[in-house]
Amino acid sequence: MLHIYCPHCAETREEEEFRPKGEAHIARPVEPEATSDEDWGNYLFFRKNPRGLHHELWYHAAGCRKFFNVTRDTVSYQIHETYKVGQKPSVTADKGAAK
Amino acid sequence: MSEIAQMDLNPRGAVKSESPLAMTRVNVVLAASARDAGVVVREKPFLGHLVLRGRAEDEAFRAGVERVLGLALPLALGPVARDEARGVSLQWMSPDEWLIVVPAGLEFDAEAALRRELTGHYAVMNTSGGQTVLELTGPKVRELLMKCTPYDVHPRAFPVGKGVSSVFAKSSAVIRRVDEERWELVIRRSFADYLYRWILDAAEEFGVFVSPSESAGSVEHRMAREAAVEGR
Ligand SMILES: [Zn+2]
Numbered sequence: 001m002l003h004i005y006c007p008h009c010a011e012t013r014e015e016e017e018f019r020p021k022g023e024a025h026i027a028r029p030v031e032p033e034a035t036s037d038e039d040w041g042n043y044l045f046f047r048k049n050p051r052g053l054h055h056e057l058w059y060h061a062a063g064c065r066k067f068f069n070v071t072r073d074t075v076s077y078q079i080h081e082t083y084k085v086g087q088k089p090s091v092t093a094d095k096g097a098a099k
Numbered sequence: 100m101s102e103i104a105q106m107d108l109n110p111r112g113a114v115k116s117e118s119p120l121a122m123t124r125v126n127v128v129l130a131a132s133a134r135d136a137g138v139v140v141r142e143k144p145f146l147g148h149l150v151l152r153g154r155a156e157d158e159a160f161r162a163g164v165e166r167v168l169g170l171a172l173p174l175a176l177g178p179v180a181r182d183e184a185r186g187v188s189l190q191w192m193s194p195d196e197w198l199i200v201v202p203a204g205l206e207f208d209a210e211a212a213l214r215r216e217l218t219g220h221y222a223v224m225n226t227s228g229g230q231t232v233l234e235l236t237g238p239k240v241r242e243l244l245m246k247c248t249p250y251d252v253h254p255r256a257f258p259v260g261k262g263v264s265s266v267f268a269k270s271s272a273v274i275r276r277v278d279e280e281r282w283e284l285v286i287r288r289s290f291a292d293y294l295y296r297w298i299l300d301a302a303e304e305f306g307v308f309v310s311p312s313e314s315a316g317s318v319e320h321r322m323a324r325e326a327a328v329e330g331r
Contacts, residue, residue, distance in 0.1 A: 008194050009176045009263075014249035016266050062266045064176075064193035 004058065005082045008066045017062040023047045024057040024069045051075060053093045058082075127299045130306040137239030137305030140298060142312045143232040147206025148285075149199040150192075151213065153221035163216040164189070167209070168199065179262040179275055190262045190275070198273065198285065200232070231291055233284045233298070239305035240282050246301045248274065268297040 002015040029035040029043055048054070056070045071080040071091045080091040130136035153160045161172045170180040173191040180189040186202040201209045206227050213223050235243065244252045250265040251257060252274075262275035270293065273285035286294050299307055 011176060014266070016249050062271045063264055064196075066193055 002077065002079065004070065004079060006060045006063060006066075007068050007082050007084050008060065008064045013060070013063060017060060019059045019061045021057040021059050021067065024055040050093070053080070053091065055089050055092075057085075122296065127303045127307065130308040133237075133308045133310055135306055136237055136308035138235055138237045138243050138302040138307045139310050140295075140302070140307060141234045141236070141310040143234055143283075144312055145203040146186075146227065146232055147199075147201040147203065147209060148225070148227045148230055149201070149206060149210055149213070150224045150226050151197040151199055151221070152195055152223075153197075153217070154219070155194060157219060160217060160219060160221060163218070164197075164213070167212045167216050172197065176263065178260040181260075181277075188275075190273070192264060192273075200285075229288050230285055231288065233286060233295070234277075235282045235284065235298075236280055237305075238280055239302070240280060243298070243302050243305060244274070244282065247297070248272070250274065252276075268294055268301075270294060 003012045004015060004018055005012045006018075026043065029039060032040065035043075052073060052075060054072055054074050056072055057067055058070050059065070059067050068082055068084050069087070069089065070082050071089045072078070073080065081089065083089060133139045151164070153164075155161070155172065155174050164170075164172045168180075168187055168189055169185070170182060170187065170189045173180050173189065176191055179191075181187070186200075188198075188200045190198045190200075192198050199209065206225055210223050210225055217223075241252050248265050248267045250263055257263075257276055259276050259278055262273060264271065264273045267274065267284070267286075270290045271287070272294065273283075275283040275285070277283055284294075299309070
């Protein structure tokens with residue numbers, strides 16, 4: 001069981017209350033009509049799936065029903081931080097955490 | 100003789116079997132009285148439930164809600180704002196969502212008053228038909244809740260007054276602690292039947308008693324509504 005801190009509820013809650021929603025920080029192309037098929041396909045379907053630090057979108061399904069971001073190590077499952085949508089992670093692969 | 104292995108599905112000896120419809124029956128042994136029970140279950144039906152959405156940082160919004168309900172808008176997860184005498188409560192559900200509960204028949208007036216007082220970007224929805232309140236009282240309620248929800252119901256994490264929304268019996272519920280041994284569950288209509296039977300089944304070991312509702316049945320509800328309309 002993961003214990004996940006919801007930045008909206010300001011409490012650490014059981015994993016059972018949450019749903020993972022995949023990779024975070026995926027920007028929708030500003031002009032879909034002017035986007036190439038390849039770029040649109042990358043936006044819709046292609047994800048990073050890194051070994052190690054990963055920035056993910058999670059949903060507090062049974063609580064406040066808000067989305068937020070989680071920086072999680074996909075090897076150890078350790079959660080380094082959670083932060084609201086629109087904010088930037090403070091723990092990233094290039095700074096912090098030795099590969 | 101074929102090579103197929105056949106299994107006798109009727110077990111030999113006394114093994115309990117259940118029909119697929121077994122769970123549709125409430126076959127729980129009830130305590131003789133509320134005093135003998137560790138958990139007393141009572142529905143508070145037909146209350147007025149309103150979902151309020153709005154911007155917490157908007158001062159006019161906060162002031163408008165307070166004028167209508169006589170309760171300050173809670174700005175974070177924690178204590179439910181409550182006026183026990185008037186039967187009104189106001190609970191933080193999310194940074195931009197609150198649950199208002201008012202006495203039966205008063206939801207129409209409450210919604211109208213909010214629409215009169217509030218301006219700007221907000222929404223009010225009457226969800227009275229979609230949910231109901233179960234009150235649980237008794238010395239064993241906390242132990243019962245520990246069987247039902249992953250949320251920590253220890254007084255350290257769940258003091259009197261607090262309200263949260265969490266997983267409950269593989270479904271969900273709003274859990275509110277009204278007093279030391281008095282809790283409320285706000286449950287959805289479509290799960291009410293299942294959760295009610297779950298609670299009775301889970302509470303059986305503590306001794307469970309079902310107390311009649313204050314305004315049981317639709318007759319009293321209609322009378323309360325008519326009284327409210329007359330007073331309008
Ligand atoms: Zn939350």
